[in-house]
Amino acid sequence: MIIYLRASFHKQLMKKTLLFIFLLTVSIMASAQLTPFELSKSKNVTATYPQVISYYKDLDLKYDQMKMFTYGLTDIGKPLHLVVLSKNKVFDPVQIRQQNKRILLINNGIHPGEPEGIDASMMLVRDLLKKNTIPDDVVICILPLYNIDGSLNRGFSRANQNGPESHGFRGNSKNLDLNRDFIKTDSKNSYSFQEIFNIWQPEVFLDNHTSNGADYQYVMTFIETQRDKLNPILSNFMTKIIEPALYDAMKKKGYEMTPYVDHIGETPDSGLTAFLEIPRFATGYAALHNTIGFIGETHMLKSFDKRVYATYQLMNNLIEITQKNSAQLGSVKKLADEQVKNQKEFALNWEMDDTKFETILFKGYEGKHKASEVSSLSRLYYDRNKPFEKKVKLYNTFKPTVTVEKPIAYIVPQAWQKVIDLLKLNQVEMERLSADTLMEVDMYYIGDYKTSPRPYEGHYIHSAVKVKSQKQQVKFYEGDFLIYTNQNQNRYIVETLEPQAVDSFFAWNFFDSVLGQKEYFSAYVFEDEAAELLKNKPEMKQKLEAAKLKNPDLAKSASAQLNWIYVNSDLYEKTHLRYPVGRLIKN
Numbered sequence: 403m404i405i406y407l408r409a410s411f412h413k414q415l416m417k418k419t420l421l422f423i424f425l426l427t428v429s430i431m432a433s434a435q436l437t438p439f440e441l442s443k444s445k446n447v448t449a450t451y452p453q454v455i456s457y458y459k460d461l462d463l464k465y466d467q468m469k470m471f472t473y474g475l476t477d478i479g480k481p482l483h484l485v486v487l488s489k490n491k492v493f494d495p496v497q498i499r500q501q502n503k504r505i506l507l508i509n510n511g512i513h514p515g516e517p518e519g520i521d522a523s524m525m526l527v528r529d530l531l532k533k534n535t536i537p538d539d540v541v542i543c544i545l546p547l548y549n550i551d552g553s554l555n556r557g558f559s560r561a562n563q564n565g566p567e568s569h570g571f572r573g574n575s576k577n578l579d580l581n582r583d584f585i586k587t588d589s590k591n592s593y594s595f596q597e598i599f600n601i602w603q604p605e606v607f608l609d610n611h612t613s614n615g616a617d618y619q620y621v622m623t624f625i626e627t628q629r630d631k632l633n634p635i636l637s638n639f640m641t642k643i644i645e646p647a648l649y650d651a652m653k654k655k656g657y658e659m660t661p662y663v664d665h666i667g668e669t670p671d672s673g674l675t676a677f678l679e680i681p682r683f684a685t686g687y688a689a690l691h692n693t694i695g696f697i698g699e700t701h702m703l704k705s706f707d708k709r710v711y712a713t714y715q716l717m718n719n720l721i722e723i724t725q726k727n728s729a730q731l732g733s734v735k736k737l738a739d740e741q742v743k744n745q746k747e748f749a750l751n752w753e754m755d756d757t758k759f760e761t762i763l764f765k766g767y768e769g770k771h772k773a774s775e776v777s778s779l780s781r782l783y784y785d786r787n788k789p790f791e792k793k794v795k796l797y798n799t800f801k802p803t804v805t806v807e808k809p810i811a812y813i814v815p816q817a818w819q820k821v822i823d824l825l826k827l828n829q830v831e832m833e834r835l836s837a838d839t840l841m842e843v844d845m846y847y848i849g850d851y852k853t854s855p856r857p858y859e860g861h862y863i864h865s866a867v868k869v870k871s872q873k874q875q876v877k878f879y880e881g882d883f884l885i886y887t888n889q890n891q892n893r894y895i896v897e898t899l900e901p902q903a904v905d906s907f908f909a910w911n912f913f914d915s916v917l918g919q920k921e922y923f924s925a926y927v928f929e930d931e932a933a934e935l936l937k938n939k940p941e942m943k944q945k946l947e948a949a950k951l952k953n954p955d956l957a958k959s960a961s962a963q964l965n966w967i968y969v970n971s972d973l974y975e976k977t978h979l980r981y982p983v984g985r986l987i988k989n
């Protein structure tokens with residue numbers, strides 16, 4: 403009995419001691435606000451979506467220089483969060499702009515398998531709050547986790563990546579790559595992102611990723627929005643001021659960077675090409691709004707902790723550099739917005755100029771070959787015992803392949819609801835016609851175009867679009883939308899509404915119904931009518947004869963000739979292949 407009592411007493415004491423130790427640990431953790439990454443022994447762990455949100459909720463309660471907002475939904479039904487850090491506790495973007503402060507937007511987890519930014523941002527936000535080091539003139543906005551859907555679909559799906567041990571999946575719940583969805587906006591995530599972007603109107607944007615590809619010495623590689631595609635005033639400021647400062651600061655912190663490693667030949671020493679991020683990508687979309695965009699791409703083969711710390715440094719340095727240049731950044735942004743309002747010509751697509759390159763110093767590993775254990779055939783490997791420093795060519799000049807002169811205004815019939823919704827979301831100013839109106843406008847006819855044979859991101863995307871412009875009197879209706887091209891949003895307007903643009907709404911199938919013919923003819927009935935037409939219109943007959951001489955197939959085919967007459971008659975529908983957005987050339 404006594405023995406039993408003693409044992410029970412010891413057990414209880416032990417339990418109490420354990421409970422005490424547990425509570426002490428919890429309270430230390432809570433006061434330090436350590437992240438799941440920091441708390442893990444392996445440092446090979448990324449926070450889950452619930453951990454991320456509850457972590458920021460705790461910080462929000464504790465500090466009044468931070469607020470977490472929600473904006474709209476994502477495809478999985480959960481709201482998109484935005485964390486905002488503001489030194490003077492002003493959280494209204496309009497007021498922030500009035501106070502002449504800059505806004506820096508950081509996006510994390512667009513590809514949840516590349517989650518360094520998620521964990522690094524949690525640490526950085528806490529540190530800025532705890533050390534009271536939020537900059538005076540920069541309000542920092544962070545999307546803690548953009549692709550919530552993909553992040554909840556956890557496992558290990560990045561075959562070649564060195565951790566973390568479990569992470570989210572690239573596709574969202576509609577299996578979309580959200581970093582291709584900024585124009586077509588098939589996901590609610592993208593819709594909510596664009597709402598945030600246009601409300602906050604950041605001057606600088608950073609998107610955090612992890613690269614794949616070659617092996618080399620750097621932990622961090624870097625993409626700046628392609629400089630020839632960005633407004634020249636901003637481009638100049640980005641390449642001359644921000645970028646050199648950032649490369650320099652990263653080197654000083656022990657994370658020397660290199661431009662993103664997209665190599666021409668088998669290994670990087672063959673030369674690198676810059677990444678052309680067209681508007682479907684986050685930074686390409688940002689460029690349409692005159693926002694300087696950057697992408698951090700950590701190297702997949704480095705350990706996860708190194709990648710997280712490098713991302714932390716990238717963000718921290720970008721914040722400091724934005725603060726240091728905040729006044730100048732504000733004025734170049736204003737100048738750029740003013741310039742784009744008056745800009746007449748717009749580039750719609752780009753290609754690399756392979757005659758122009760610069761030379762950079764690149765720290766790589768020697769690429770070698772040996773026999774594969776799988777196939778016995780020759781395979782590539784990088785010899786980490788053979789690091790090198792070599793001069794490597796970097797091709798980073800792009801030239802426009804299609805340009806267009808903007809009209810005075812576009813007229814979008816109200817039938818095209820999604821187009822109108824997206825223009826509104828992007829804060830494009832629109833007037834509505836107050837009455838049914840016959841207008842003289844230039845209308846495009848879609849000529850040749852290519853269509854992807856298999857779906858790409860849920861679309862049979864069009865490319866190499868050719869158009870023919872025709873002056874016409876077109877009836878538009880009360881409530882249709884008139885969009886003048888004297889706006890800050892000019893690039894968004896022109897590069898989505900011009901069908902030849904690489905990421906136009908037309909390219910993304912928004913207008914595919916105009917590609918179908920609605921009426922036709924029965925040959926045996928039309929024969930007599932066609933003969934009558936040729937009799938009454940000798941000039942049409944002459945044209946047909948000329949066409950037959952040029953085209954032997956036409957000369958040989960009765961049905962082709964009937965079709966020729968039909969298409970060249972008033973019977974043929976004017977709207978077939980006619981792009982429905984009018985271009986107002988004269989007021």
Ligand SMILES: [Zn+2]
Nearest residue numbers: 513516611612
């Ligand atoms: Zn990525």
